[in-house]
Amino acid sequence: MKPVFLLLLLVMPLPALAATPEPARHPDDPWEGFNRKMFAFNETVDRYFLKPTAKGYRWITPSWLDNSITRLFQNAKDVPSIVNHILQWEWGRAANSTGRVLMNTTMGIAGLFDVATPAGLEKRTSDLGITLARWGVPSGPYVVLPLLGPSTVRDASMIWPEDYISPRNWIDHDLTRWSVSALYVVDLRADLLDLEKNIVGERYTFMRDFYLSSRRMEAGEEIEDDFGADFEEGDWGDDDW
Numbered sequence: 001m002k003p004v005f006l007l008l009l010l011v012m013p014l015p016a017l018a019a020t021p022e023p024a025r026h027p028d029d030p031w032e033g034f035n036r037k038m039f040a041f042n043e044t045v046d047r048y049f050l051k052p053t054a055k056g057y058r059w060i061t062p063s064w065l066d067n068s069i070t071r072l073f074q075n076a077k078d079v080p081s082i083v084n085h086i087l088q089w090e091w092g093r094a095a096n097s098t099g100r101v102l103m104n105t106t107m108g109i110a111g112l113f114d115v116a117t118p119a120g121l122e123k124r125t126s127d128l129g130i131t132l133a134r135w136g137v138p139s140g141p142y143v144v145l146p147l148l149g150p151s152t153v154r155d156a157s158m159i160w161p162e163d164y165i166s167p168r169n170w171i172d173h174d175l176t177r178w179s180v181s182a183l184y185v186v187d188l189r190a191d192l193l194d195l196e197k198n199i200v201g202e203r204y205t206f207m208r209d210f211y212l213s214s215r216r217m218e219a220g221e222e223i224e225d226d227f228g229a230d231f232e233e234g235d236w237g238d239d240d241w
Contacts, residue, residue, distance in 0.1 A: 028152075028212055029142045038144040039204050045147065046189075054189035061190075068112040069187050075104045075111025076167045077125055083165055084126040088134045093124050126218070128162045129155035133219035142208060150211035 029035060058066065078101045085094035100116040100123065108115045117123060132154055133139065140153030148159070163169070168184075171177040199206050 026142070026208070028139070029208060031141055031143060035142065035144040035208075036204055038146060039207075042144065042147060042149055043203075050185070050189050051193075053186055054193060057186050058190045058193065066187070066190065069183070070191055071104075071108075071114050072111040073184050073187065074114075074123070075101065075108070078104075078123070079167050080128075080162060080165045081124065081126045084128060084131045085124075087128075087131045088126065093126075096121055096124060127155075128158035129215070130218050132158065133215075133221065139212075139215065142212060150207055152212075152215070155215070 025032065061069075078097045082094050082097045082101065085091075085097055100121045103116040103119060103121065104111045104114060107113075129152070137154055139155070143151050143153060143156060145151050145156060151159075168177055168180055171180060
């Protein structure tokens with residue numbers, strides 16, 4: 001029996017003798033199979049609807065108006081940041097963001113012009129996901145949400161509460177509120193058009209690693225490096241892209 005066994009070893013192709021190693025899983029992405037399918041769905045929606053809409057928006061919107069609309073929305077994002085800085089017990093940053101909102105809303109005409117930054121009030125956004133991180137809540141697994149994109153279990157659980165304290169909910173008229181939300185999404189996507197050229201390697205992997213790295217830096221869990229530095233200008237948050 002032994003000679004027959006040795007003969008089989010000699011004639012058997014080498015790859016059959018070695019078990020094919022499984023690709024290493026990212027420790028923060030245990031649901032990668034599901035996430036990749038959801039990522040592909042989001043990419044399809046972006047390719048055939050959102051991106052063309054953003055290009056059309058940029059084509060018909062003068063650059064000065066596009067920039068003013070972006071600043072208006074960024075001013076609105078400073079409002080929930082005030083709440084989150086207080087919840088994080090960061091009173092200096094809360095005062096800084098409050099000053100930004102007051103200056104840009106009044107002298108900056110609702111935020112169409114950023115007069116706070118030249119005055120020395122640096123923009124520091126935050127959200128409820130970062131607040132939980134500051135209080136020691138782990139991020140949990142990485143997850144790609146339909147239409148909303150990259151997130152984690154911790155960040156995803158805060159989407160509704162974060163939306164609740166958003167200034168857009170101060171608009172009582174439903175059609176106006178949803179129109180403003182749609183304009184925000186299209187304006188944000190248009191601002192990201194120029195940043196796509198900085199994506200290197202596989203798109204899914206780059207987006208995942210960038211999101212996780214940037215969220216850790218915002219939560220003070222990771223020392224800042226140059227990874228995705230060009231994307232910082234896009235002011236990504238858990239609700240962006």
